[in-house]
Amino acid sequence: MKRFLLITGIAAMAIMAFTSCSTLVDTAGTLGSMLGEQKGLITSEQGDSIRKGTTAVAKSLEEFTPEQEYYIGRAVGAVVLSRYRVYENAQLNDYVNILGQTLAAASDKPEIFGGYHFLVLDSGDINAFATPGGHIFVTRGLIRCCRLEDALAAVLAHEIGHVQLRHGMQSIEKARTTQALTIIATEGAKNLGSSEVAQLTDTFSGVISDITNSLINNGYSRAFEYQADQASVALVNRLGYNPQGLIDMLKVMGKNIKKGGMDFAKTHPDPNDRIKEIQGRQNFTPVVEPNVRQERFMAAIAGI
Amino acid sequence: MTGFRSMIFCLVLLVVQGLSPAVNAEETMSVQVKESEVRATPSFLGKIVAKVVYGDRVTVTGKSGSWTKVSLKGGTPQGWMHASALTTKRIILKAGQTNVKSGTSQDELALAGKGFNDQVEASFMNQNKILDYTWINLMETFKVKPELMKTFLAEGEVVAPSEGGAQ
Numbered sequence: 519m520k521r522f523l524l525i526t527g528i529a530a531m532a533i534m535a536f537t538s539c540s541t542l543v544d545t546a547g548t549l550g551s552m553l554g555e556q557k558g559l560i561t562s563e564q565g566d567s568i569r570k571g572t573t574a575v576a577k578s579l580e581e582f583t584p585e586q587e588y589y590i591g592r593a594v595g596a597v598v599l600s601r602y603r604v605y606e607n608a609q610l611n612d613y614v615n616i617l618g619q620t621l622a623a624a625s626d627k628p629e630i631f632g633g634y635h636f637l638v639l640d641s642g643d644i645n646a647f648a649t650p651g652g653h654i655f656v657t658r659g660l661i662r663c664c665r666l667e668d669a670l671a672a673v674l675a676h677e678i679g680h681v682q683l684r685h686g687m688q689s690i691e692k693a694r695t696t697q698a699l700t701i702i703a704t705e706g707a708k709n710l711g712s713s714e715v716a717q718l719t720d721t722f723s724g725v726i727s728d729i730t731n732s733l734i735n736n737g738y739s740r741a742f743e744y745q746a747d748q749a750s751v752a753l754v755n756r757l758g759y760n761p762q763g764l765i766d767m768l769k770v771m772g773k774n775i776k777k778g779g780m781d782f783a784k785t786h787p788d789p790n791d792r793i794k795e796i797q798g799r800q801n802f803t804p805v806v807e808p809n810v811r812q813e814r815f816m817a818a819i820a821g822i
Numbered sequence: 823m824t825g826f827r828s829m830i831f832c833l834v835l836l837v838v839q840g841l842s843p844a845v846n847a848e849e850t851m852s853v854q855v856k857e858s859e860v861r862a863t864p865s866f867l868g869k870i871v872a873k874v875v876y877g878d879r880v881t882v883t884g885k886s887g888s889w890t891k892v893s894l895k896g897g898t899p900q901g902w903m904h905a906s907a908l909t910t911k912r913i914i915l916k917a918g919q920t921n922v923k924s925g926t927s928q929d930e931l932a933l934a935g936k937g938f939n940d941q942v943e944a945s946f947m948n949q950n951k952i953l954d955y956t957w958i959n960l961m962e963t964f965k966v967k968p969e970l971m972k973t974f975l976a977e978g979e980v981v982a983p984s985e986g987g988a989q
Contacts, residue, residue: 583936583937588856600953600954616970616971620966623866627906628904630906631854631855701937810979811980814977
């Protein structure tokens with residue numbers, strides 16, 4: 519009996535060792551459809567179709583290369599900048615980039631095609647945007663909700679989370695993703711002809727409007743925002759900032775936000791709901807920022 | 823009984839093979855980001871021993887957490903790159919100059935400049951003249967060196983629970 523258990527255990531481990539994570543989705547679809555066929559619930563043709571369909575769905579977003587996400591990101595960024603002016607304060611933009619890029623370097627995905635870059639927007643709205651290409655924008659209004667470097671770190675880490683969790687890419691309509699990937703897959707190795715450029719530009723425009731509609735007008739789902747908050751907590755913690763900075767920032771945001779506004783008031787869950795969601799998972803100690811950190815933060819945001 | 827023993831032996835061998843670090847001495851990977859660095863130690867604060875660009879091929883010689891030890895063409899220099907900068911796909915640069923047939927498996931290769939590229943961007947900009955890329959181009963030049971990150975953390979007394987930098 520013991521020997522039987524040993525063999526069974528070893529066999530199970532061997533199967534696990536040979537099953538890579540990337541094929542899990544495919545495997546689940548394949549197994550499910552095979553079981554269905556065996557039970558006579560579906561025909562073998564239907565089974566084939568499900569297997570093919572599952573493979574296509576599982577691969578779709580993965581097939582966009584980092585280079586393509588970069589070009590998508592640049593265009594999304596340009597649309598954001600057609601709505602908001604840049605806050606041309608070199609000192610603050612430098613500081614935000616040092617803090618933001620340091621956080622990104624400590625993350626699980628420190629390298630993306632064009633790197634992570636940050637820019638402050640000249641607006642009293644409470645808003646922030648992250649493109650699939652790693653361009654991250656925060657408004658003066660959102661920075662005003664931060665009283666500590668630890669709080670600003672959490673804001674930037676939340677946006678880095680959106681990039682890494684590919685929330686922007688996931689807001690592309692499914693039909694558009696399929697259309698784009700079909701055109702790209704059939705494209706040869708030659709330079710693009712004018713009709714191919716025209717066709718790809720149409721699809722590209724559609725992709726950009728899908729993403730900017732989510733990003734600027736409708737917002738992501740609450741689930742995506744909570745995921746980004748969790749990613750933020752994990753990242754700031756890893757570097758040595760106190761995640762309580764995020765709670766502090768959300769409390770100030772709760773006071774500053776104007777109901778009915780077109781900014782986070784429209785696109786994000788209520789700050790109090792976000793606090794409850796975060797604190798439902800864990801609690802943090804109060805932030806005690808060293809003077810030197812507090813002073814450089816106050817100096818960087820002076821006049822904002 | 824002997825049959826059982828040899829079966830167990832075979833399974834143990836399979837498990838050991840399956841669980842050992844999956845590093846093949848001949849494994850090659852491609853750089854999938856615009857530019858990156860090879861470092862002396864598996865950390866962003868490690869000294870830069872070489873620079874690599876999009877499409878460069880590297881040979882994998884080891885792994886440590888999220889870091890991959892690589893050697894460049896000719897075997898030297900050796901150093902570490904973060905796994906997020908690498909792909910197992912072969913990236914073919916300069917479409918048109920290689921003998922790549924359309925329909926080759928997407929799992930094996932990616933054509934640089936395929937799909938949404940600078941040509942498509944130029945055409946998109948032409949259709950949307952209201953969009954101004956000036957600040958996008960400018961913000962992409964903001965690059966913080968790892969040495970500055972290190973100083974920034976030290977001066978702000980930001981102390982990581984373990985060693986700083988990506989693990």
